[in-house]
Amino acid sequence: MKPLKKRLLTPGPTMVPERVLEALSRPTLYHRSPEFKEIFLDTRERLRRLFKTEGEVLILTSSGTGAMEAAVANLFKPGDSAVVVAGGKFGQRWEELCRAFGVKPITVEVEWGKSVSVEEIGKILTTTPDVKGVLVQICETSTGTIHDVKAIGKITKELPDCLLIADGITAYGVYDIPTDDWHIDVAITGSQKALMTPPGLAVISLNEKAVNRLNDNPTAYYFNLKKELKQQPKGQTAYTTATNLVIALNEALKMIEEEGLENVAKRHEMLAKATRAGVKALGLELLSENPANGVTAVISPEGINGQDVVKIARETFGITIAGGQEHLKGKIFRLSHMGYVDIFDILTGLEVTEFALKKLGYNRFNFGDSVKAAMEVYEKETL
Amino acid sequence: MKPLKKRLLTPGPTMVPERVLEALSRPTLYHRSPEFKEIFLDTRERLRRLFKTEGEVLILTSSGTGAMEAAVANLFKPGDSAVVVAGGKFGQRWEELCRAFGVKPITVEVEWGKSVSVEEIGKILTTTPDVKGVLVQICETSTGTIHDVKAIGKITKELPDCLLIADGITAYGVYDIPTDDWHIDVAITGSQKALMTPPGLAVISLNEKAVNRLNDNPTAYYFNLKKELKQQPKGQTAYTTATNLVIALNEALKMIEEEGLENVAKRHEMLAKATRAGVKALGLELLSENPANGVTAVISPEGINGQDVVKIARETFGITIAGGQEHLKGKIFRLSHMGYVDIFDILTGLEVTEFALKKLGYNRFNFGDSVKAAMEVYEKETL
Incomplete structure (x- = not known):
């Protein structure tokens, strides 16, 4: 399709x-x-x-x-x-x-x-x-x-x-x-x-x-x-x-x-937290020791090329996420939460990550695991 | 927010x-x-x-x-x-x-x-x-x-x-x-x-x-x-x-x-199946005994007014779903999967349903349950 x-x-x-x-x-x-x-x-x-x-x-x-x-x-x-x-x-x-x-x-x-x-x-x-x-x-x-x-x-x-x-x-x-x-x-x-x-x-x-x-x-x-x-x-x-x-x-x-710059910043913080929680719930690790609120770099699981995650997301699902650059190419992929983004966009990004990882044979999670974790963060932070 | x-x-x-x-x-x-x-x-x-x-x-x-x-x-x-x-x-x-x-x-x-x-x-x-x-x-x-x-x-x-x-x-x-x-x-x-x-x-x-x-x-x-x-x-x-x-x-x-009319019809069928599976995973029932592929009518759980689900979805999350009409008002809410809709829109619809139901005190599910069920249907039907 x-x-x-x-x-x-x-x-x-x-x-x-x-x-x-x-x-x-x-x-x-x-x-x-x-x-x-x-x-x-x-x-x-x-x-x-x-x-x-x-x-x-x-x-x-x-x-x-x-x-x-x-x-x-x-x-x-x-x-x-x-x-x-x-x-x-x-x-x-x-x-x-x-x-x-x-x-x-x-x-x-x-x-x-x-x-x-x-x-x-x-x-x-x-x-x-x-x-x-x-x-x-x-x-x-x-x-x-x-x-x-x-x-x-x-x-x-x-x-x-x-x-x-x-x-x-x-x-x-x-x-x-x-x-x-x-x-x-x-x-x-x-x-x-x-x-x-x-x-x-x-x-x-x-x-x-x-x-x-x-x-x-x-x-x-x-x-x-x-x-x-x-x-x-x-x-x-x-x-x-x-x-x-x-x-x-x-x-x-x-x-x-x-929206108010303070609220804009809070929104980005919440979205970043939700993304990180989602990614971790899949058993994945963040690249950064001090992660930013605009973009999350995720270390691709062993044996899986981050560029393949990006390729499947784009070609099969129409969603463009970013790969790694220079020596990180293939090692990571990046989910953005910058600008005109809300929690549902974040969940979409996590879902396409799940679809792509499953397709690539990474099975250390069940569908929806990252979504659950991100929704819990969202609920805690805002509701 | x-x-x-x-x-x-x-x-x-x-x-x-x-x-x-x-x-x-x-x-x-x-x-x-x-x-x-x-x-x-x-x-x-x-x-x-x-x-x-x-x-x-x-x-x-x-x-x-x-x-x-x-x-x-x-x-x-x-x-x-x-x-x-x-x-x-x-x-x-x-x-x-x-x-x-x-x-x-x-x-x-x-x-x-x-x-x-x-x-x-x-x-x-x-x-x-x-x-x-x-x-x-x-x-x-x-x-x-x-x-x-x-x-x-x-x-x-x-x-x-x-x-x-x-x-x-x-x-x-x-x-x-x-x-x-x-x-x-x-x-x-x-x-x-x-x-x-x-x-x-x-x-x-x-x-x-x-x-x-x-x-x-x-x-x-x-x-x-x-x-x-x-x-x-x-x-x-x-x-x-x-x-x-x-x-x-x-x-x-x-x-x-x-897209091809046949593919359009298949897409709607897949989206409808995913929606129904998602809704059922929350312990909810469909109104219809013969559900359509364009819209899913969901019976609101006991004690919860379907109009409140609609209201929270719109006011808190910016997502417009439909309520019931005539004597079904309050008894159901309706999620559409008609037209320019893909799986991620369906998942968004399910997520907002989860957020709203939790907020209204319906707790017979964990966050992400409906998403998991719908993603599984999607994987089975298309990947």
Whole structure:
């Protein structure tokens, strides 16, 4: 039987609410029109409230990686050194970006699935002169692991020349993150994760410490944050912005405010707990020692290739979940609970996991076991 | 926690596929334009294939009840008598329509949840002179029960003056019904059930026997089937048709043909079996002795009002299921598996039933019990 429906349970792009799709399909506006400017400015304000920052928030027409590049290109000079937390694919990306822009990475290797030792970062920062920044993920999406960025901020805030640059691509809108209070100098997110909007927009926040560091790197032509900083407070962008996506993002941010960021964060926490309980009820283990609330990485049982779980879910059941990346490919699969997701979506994700595992010969559970465990968590947490 | 999402699991309107919503939102066409005529004619042909009839198929801009009225108003004269099968709310509707148009109903009362005795109908038809028709439901939606219309057709086909008029509103697109082979002279359906289109269109088929009986009832002004019969083969309608809905229905019919009517019917059968197994695993009983594949009517456990199950599902979980009607109000609740529905929707319906029943104090099950039973059926039937 060919799947009738398609469901997206990946850690981005995530499911887009009907309201946001409707906003996306409104007539395209001219990006220099007063009507659009108003929406653009309103979107920036909403992002400021989401980030809880008094600093600047810029919208870029790119994926999240574009904003990561913008951070490295605009805030470091060739020859600068930066501490990079490499505990997964996205930590590695910071390292690659440093190399691409002549920045010397001081890499803190972290076993994939573990959180970085803040102590180790502190040690490097006190013993190494002239470190210009710390590049880290709030949530390392490839392993579903949280790093303690708040604790890192307590160190970097005392270092006037060291910026804390946090990739919060799968963290903003999952957690209630007080960017300023945590002393995150530069924070990044993307539209296609907990912000419930299709891919194509990135967001980068800069506090005063960061703004003062912006350089004039000529190769940062498209991702020129100084130019954007001149334009965006006027409701303009340096280059053409993805107008319909901005309007869609505006609608998504309205939804987050209507639900309340605190409630949004609570919902994600509950969904993550339910997912973890469900997975454990199947006799499976989590990859992460410090699992994130946006995505759960599950270690594939012995003898079963995680990619096969993903393949069966998609081809037989029309449900897209994510596999592992790099050396974790085949070793894990990932269930997302980020954005426009409720308990029934979680249960669907667990059910398709059960169907696929049974089909692959893993029999250490009965149908419904993960559902039972997740429903019990839901009942306890909310009813 | 306010529900994040809304899900429609009622026996109409049912969930509308994205493709159909997209078609619905295309620019409105002039109903007399060549472009629209082509779509209209194509839709009629697709409906003919769905009904498996060589007869006429007319599209009416109304709910299914409009087509029921059209049948009574155009095919009977005041003073005529007709056998009416009254085994639920929609059987009663035939009776009300007969009275409204001066037709004498010979009502066969059937306990709600039971199927009509074909023998009894046969007896009436052989002992009562001049019965002009039999009015019946293929599926009585209010009780989720099937009547054996095929068997009735074997009787009525021998009676040149007696039409078999079947309300197939929750049967076409759930089952593969060979209208001509079953000798159904007039069959009716609506857009908002298994045809996966929003409410607003009804369909009525007429074979030669029925066409020859069309009268000139002046009060059937809007529902004038003779007028429609002159217009519709030319791609016209007597009055303005719901153009966007026709285009949406066209898309839905394409989806049914792509899946294959036989597969569509098999899917509904599998989903119905899974639902019934799930419900029974909770210690609950079905209302129907002959349950339909489009909707499952569940007897609410003692001490629990079915309306409360419906209320909690909607208000706490954002899921709309249906209650009972008339004297069954409070006594039952109904889970639909009609149209754009897959196994995960069924499991969601069972989960919300579990959550609601637990909340109402019914504890004769563990969370996940119904899911387990339904997943087992699914595995057995399809994997």
